[in-house]
Amino acid sequence: xxxxTQIPAALSVPxxxxxxLNCSFTDSAIYNLQWFRQDPGKGLxxxxxxxxxxxxxxSGRLNASLDKSSGRSTLYIAASQPGDSATYLCAVWAxxxxxLNFGKGTSLLVTP
Amino acid sequence: xxxxxxxxxxxxxxxxxxxxxECTVEGTSNPNLYWYRQAAGRGLxxxxxxxxxxxxxxxxxxxxxxxxxxxxxxxLSSKKLLLSDSGFYLCAWSHAGTDTQYFGPGTxxxxx
Numbered sequence: 001x002x003x004x005t006q007i008p009a010a011l012s013v014p015x016x017x018x019x020x021l022n023c024s025f026t027d028s029a030i031y032n033l034q035w036f037r038q039d040p041g042k043g044l045x046x047x048x049x050x051x052x053x054x055x056x057x058x059s060g061r062l063n064a065s066l067d068k069s070s071g072r073s074t075l076y077i078a079a080s081q082p083g084d085s086a087t088y089l090c091a092v093w094a095x096x097x098x099x100l101n102f103g104k105g106t107s108l109l110v111t112p
Numbered sequence: 113x114x115x116x117x118x119x120x121x122x123x124x125x126x127x128x129x130x131x132x133x134e135c136t137v138e139g140t141s142n143p144n145l146y147w148y149r150q151a152a153g154r155g156l157x158x159x160x161x162x163x164x165x166x167x168x169x170x171x172x173x174x175x176x177x178x179x180x181x182x183x184x185x186x187x188l189s190s191k192k193l194l195l196s197d198s199g200f201y202l203c204a205w206s207h208a209g210t211d212t213q214y215f216g217p218g219t220x221x222x223x224x
Contacts, residue, residue, distance in 0.1 A: 042218065043215040043217045044213075046213065089155075099146055099158045099161050099171070100213060104153075
């Protein structure tokens with residue numbers, strides 16, 4: 001069964017810092033990996049999707065990388081802003097599965 | 113553009129009472145539909161998914177059931193709620209199995 005782990009569970013940084021969120025998964029046989037953002041009490045917003053054949057995806061200040069062979073992905077946030085404060089979730093679609101397998105998320109707080 | 117709706121937004125129900133949560137998608141046809149639950153301290157857990165009308169697959173045995181009476185309508189039900197059914201319920205859709213998933217705003221269910 002695919003297990004997805006996110007480290008750290010929580011992170012607090014001052015505004016302007018660059019930061020990295022980590023995601024690891026146990027089964028490297030995946031279709032894709034997705035990063036989501038969740039604001040408190042809200043649904044999820046898709047940030048980036050990386051296909052298994054890709055190494056990275058970029059959107060604005062966000063950059064996600066994928067190393068499928070080692071079962072790792074990172075989400076890099078450049079020049080963090082207070083509006084980036086949220087929980088960030090990593091999810092993988094395993095070849096043998098029918099839906100996404102989610103990690104528990106990293107709760108990010110960016111202080112002014 | 114596509115939109116996804118969930119209602120109610122919040123719900124407080126006594127143990128043993130029935131449940132019906134509704135999810136509808138607009139602006140697309142024949143979507144894949146998903147029900148997830150997010151319990152405190154745990155990651156998102158897939159409950160049900162559907163690839164078409166009347167086609168429901170369950171990922172975990174539980175006190176809940178799902179139905180898809182129309183192409184863009186997905187309903188989550190229970191005949192008798194348990195305390196352990198409390199959580200944040202999220203509906204999602206995708207164009208195809210491994211595409212980006214788009215989440216609804218969620219329903220906060222508290223069972224007392």
